Amino acid sequence: MSERGGWGAGAAAGVAVAVALLSGCQQSPGAGGAGPSAAPAAEAPAVPAASAGDRELLEWAEQVHTADCMRKAGFTYYVEWVRDTTAEDGRRSDFGSADTSWAQAYGYGIQRRPPKPSASPGAHRTNADYVGGLSPERRGAYTAALNGDRADSVTVPLADGNSAFTPRGGCTSAARRELYGDLDRWFALDIRASNLQLETGPLVAADARYTEALTAWRTCMAAAGHPAQSPGEARRQVASAAQELRAAGEKQSQETQGPDAAWQLEVSTATADARCSGSSQLVTVAERVAAEARGRIREQSRAEFAEYDALRARAVGRARELIEVSTRTTRVESQGEIRR
Secondary structure (H helix, E strand, O other): OOEEEOOOOOOOOOEEEEOOOOOOOOOOOOOOOOOOOOOOOOOOOOOOOOOOOHHHHHHHHHHHHHHHHHHHOOOOOEEEEOOOOHHHOOOOEOOEOOOHHHHHHHOOOOOOOOOOOOOOOOOOOOHHHHHHOOOHHHHHHHHHHHHOOOOOEEEEEOOOOOEEEEEOOOHHHHHHHHHHOOHHHHHHHHHHHHOOHHHHHHHHHOOHHHHHHHHHHHHHHHHOOOOOOOHHHHHHHHHHHHHHHHHHHHOOOOOOOHHHHHHHHHHHHHHHHHHHHHHHOHHHHHHHHHHHHHHHHHHHOHHHHHHHHHHHHHHHHHHHHHHHHHHHHHHHHHOOOOOO
């Protein structure tokens, strides 16, 4: 059995703006070497757009609470939240994509990606920049303040036999308590809900409708010169081959076709994959079967998922309130009515 760190160990790449707004994380969560006083107050954070989805709102709010907690522990922390780019990722699902336009432009997204929209103009320092400038002792204290102690963790088994964990201490977990309340309970609920494909995957693979569509997809891919057993396998084959081609290109002159060959392979395979997924209806069928399986699982565990939905909805409400506080504070300060 292997273990995976829950929710990620650090900040995700995105927009970076230092914050000092909140009253959460009232005590330092074991900074271990951090100075006794809080870091200086910094700028109010950029906020998600009004059209932002729940996932982006929750990621942003978690980062803001984390930043305030880290400031109280004596460190600067930059809010870096992941923009929700689902609509820009070629409508890719767990079962592949039938978006040929995206495939022609970006392949599988291995070597090239569409530019990420910025939530705030201009360049900002990142947490990596900040941590890189700390002494080894302060860097260790920063990590302890952010991530807590691995020895005291919430551990949840996954349907595939692995497990996920998250430390109970540290500012990241303190921020999640601000949003969700009981960390142990929320983590267990969220890990299952976020990894439901581990339960639905085997059900989809065994469904006759899916196997029929997959057979048609395989026939199509073989005819296109890109034989594979599944979209996932096709992508893995491309990633491996592209890595070898790029490595070969680096050993040759700058005029080598190595890198170009890697890109051409990715685009041609991804485009064939998308076309075959469309003609076989593989993605459509798989998503329909998976939706039915999710519905059955949620019905069988109705109380558990109702609790999850309620906790998440409450957290989204708190995130929206936080945006209002942030926007109001920034507006008032810009008018010179508040002095820190």
